[in-house]
Amino acid sequence: MKEDNFFEKVYQVARQIPYGRVTSYGAIAKYLGTARSARMVGWAMNGSGAKDVPAHRVVNRVGMLTGKQHFDGTNLMQQLLENEGVKVEDNQIVEFQKHFWDPAKELS
């Protein structure tokens, strides 16, 4: 049980993201105490495909679907978000702050 790796932590938090909610890499990184390592969060998501991590709920601080390119399709990520009630326009989440889900706050 030593999977306290940064990657595992990211997966844990990402899985706890509620339905119709979204979060940013920096938020997770900050929650883990490594706000500056936000890149690692994205890199960790690389293995999200092998995990049950809804990476489509994770976007950058602006709410832009920067990682949509890594999904199977090009509009898959956007489709998933819209399917949850999150409106997306121009690869950017509408009212991102409204759908924003901060683990440090919600999870405390």
Add this chain to the structure above:
DNA sequence: GAATTGACGTTCT
């Protein structure tokens, strides 16, 4: 083995 890139964000100028 070394250099570069990468789902980002912060900090300095």
Add this chain to the structure above:
DNA sequence: AAGAACGCCAATT
């Protein structure tokens, strides 16, 4: 205030 540079750590080339 706006823009540019840096830092993080791992993986890929």
